[in-house]
Amino acid sequence: MKASSIVGVGNTCRGALTRTLVLVFLATFLWLQIYVINLTTRDWPSQTTANETLYSLxxxxxxxxxxERHNASATTNATSGCLTNPEISEIRQNIDRINSEQRVYNEEAFGPLSPDAPVIVVQVHTRLIYLRHLIVSLAQAKDIEQTLLIFSHDVWDPDINYLVQSVDFCRVMQIFYPHxxxxxxHTFPGEDPHDCPRNIRKEQALLLxxxxxxHPDLYGHxxxxxxxxxxxxxxxxxxxxxxxxxxTRNHTGMxxxxxxxxxxAEDFLHVLRLMERTCKHSCERCNVLTLGTYLKTYNYYSDFSRKAEVTPWISSKHNMGMAFNRVTWTKLxxxxxxxxxxxxxxxxxxLQRVAQSCIPPSKGAGAVPRVDSGLIAMMMRAPRVFHIGECGVHHKKNNCESTAVIAKVRNVLKSARNHLYPTQLTLTVAGMVPKKKLRKGNGGWGDLRDQDLCWNITLNTDLVLP
Structure with a gap:
């Protein structure tokens, strides 16, 4: 064979090999792209997918x-802070009327409230989307018809009022914070134009x-x-x-x-009753029941669904879904x-400060942590109350609907359904807890007007406000 022929064959082979490698590379690259897209879709579902999952549950x-309610006329002004003086006057009159009437909706259907039945009090601001989902969860709870559901508002909002008054699965009441x-x-307790700016120094404030x-707070604000x-x-x-x-004036329940x-969760009332009974028999010093937790993962399997921990009440851990009775309230x-x-x-x-330095430790039977605290919590390890809010006073995000969070909670509860409704609780008691040093407050409460308003609320005295 001639040398030129050998070279030609070699070039042909190398060309074929190169084309093959290029094709393999392109095929691999294309496969990886498709895989990554699919993986991303699974890990980060679109809003539509999340909503479909949510509604299917x-x-x-x-x-x-x-x-959504589309026929409300005054909603925008009510929540935007652009109310006129006549509108504010009308809202005040409505609030005074409703607080005076003390109407219990659906009482004719469910009868009078039992003295020891659970009373559920929901603090409401303006987050209508979250409130809708809370109401849906309450509607699915076992024995919800035995309760009184009280919505406490600090904003008059026609859409929220319409939603609350649409609740038909239990007794319902609305109360409105009047201050x-x-x-x-434009006047205290709102923002008075003559109030000091938050960050001004006291020397400047005095000159101003x-x-x-x-009266700045302990941080000078x-x-x-x-x-x-x-x-x-x-x-x-x-x-x-x-x-x-x-x-509720003579109510004896939680x-x-x-x-x-x-x-x-659908069994939250069942668990609340079970915790209440367990306190009487096994932990007389437990005076706060906590159904929620801030943990990001939950375990309902094996016996975790019926485990409760006894520990001194800590504000940042035991304030979600907390319950107490009149005995504890009297101490507070x-x-x-x-x-x-x-x-x-x-x-x-x-309340944390009150528990540490004002309420004396109570006496009673049952093992409790060795600590000088006036509030002892019994907290469920597998929560029955969940936090679904992504936005609030301290947190702002671009998407505040929390669709994915709600869908996650619903799926967790769906998978745990066979482990709900425990027949008894297993208590685990925290070991000896060292006495915590009393910490400084977070401030924001140095103004004597706030302290006076709070005290007048306690005395049920009509504080004269503009």
Missing amino acids: VPQELHRFLK SIQTHP KCTNAQ YREAKFTQTKHHWWWKANRVFDQLTV ILFLEEDHYV KKCASLFCSYDDYNWDWS
């Missing part, structure tokens, strides 16, 4: 609570002669109404429910405190002076 008859920012937009110049309102509202609704409402961005109210004067705008951190 909701019984058809409950979809009405999830639907809100909405009804006092702003209203509260003498002046009050912000949007933060102080939450503590006022929580304290007002507790006083209102335990001591002022005719339907009062369960929820918020608009919570979600409950005796410490109202400390609660109202403690320089912290958080109601739960204020």
Whole structure:
């Protein structure tokens, strides 16, 4: 064979090999692209997919609570802070009327409330989407018809009112915090134009002669109404429910405190009753029952579904889905002076201080942690109350609908269905807990007007406000 022929054959072979390698590379690259797209789709479902999953888990008859209401006329103004003086006056009159009437919806269908039946109190602001899903979860709970469901509002919103008054699966009541920012937009407890700016130094404030110049908080900042309102509202609704409402004034059962961005398991009332009975027999010093947890993973399998932990009450761990009765409330109210004067705008951190330095440790049978604390919590390890809120006072995100979070919670509960409704609880007791050093408050509560308002709420005294 000639040399030129050998070279030609070699070139042909190398060309064929190169083409083959290129084709293999392209095929591999294409396969990887398709794989990555599929993987991404599985890990990050689209909003449509998440919504479809969510709605498929909701019984058809409950979809009405999830639907938008398009025929409200005054909703935009009510929640935007653009109310006129006549509109504010009308809202105040409506609030006074409803608080005075104390109407219990659906009482004719479900009869009078039993003295020891659970009462559920939901603190509501403006997050309608979350509230819809909470109501759907409550509607699916076993024995919900035995309860009284109280919605406590700090904003008058026609859409929210319409939704609440559409609830037909139990007794329902609405109460309205009367000293809100909405009804006092330019005067205390709202933002008075003569109030000191938050970050101004006291020396400057005194020269400026702003209203509260003498009373910054312990960090040198002046009050912000949007933060102080939450503590006022929580304290007002507790006083209102335990001591002022005719339907609950002599109530002896548990009062369960929820918020608009919570979600409950179908057996939460069953577990609450079980915890209440367990306290009487095995932990007389347990005086706060906690159904929620801030853990990101949940385990309902084996015996975890019936495990409860006994531990000193800690504000950042045991404030979700917490319940207590009149005995505990009486102890808390005796410490109202400390609660109202403690320089912290958080109601739960204020309760933490009360528990550590005002309420004496109670005596009773049953193993409890060796700690000097007036509040002892019994907390479910497998939660029956979940936090679904992605946005709130302290957190803002681009997407506040939390569709994926709600779908996750629903799927968790669906997979755990066979492990719900335990017949008894297994208590685990925290070991000896060292006494915590009393910490400084978070501030935001240095203004004497806030402290006076809080104290007048305790006394049920009509504070003269503009």
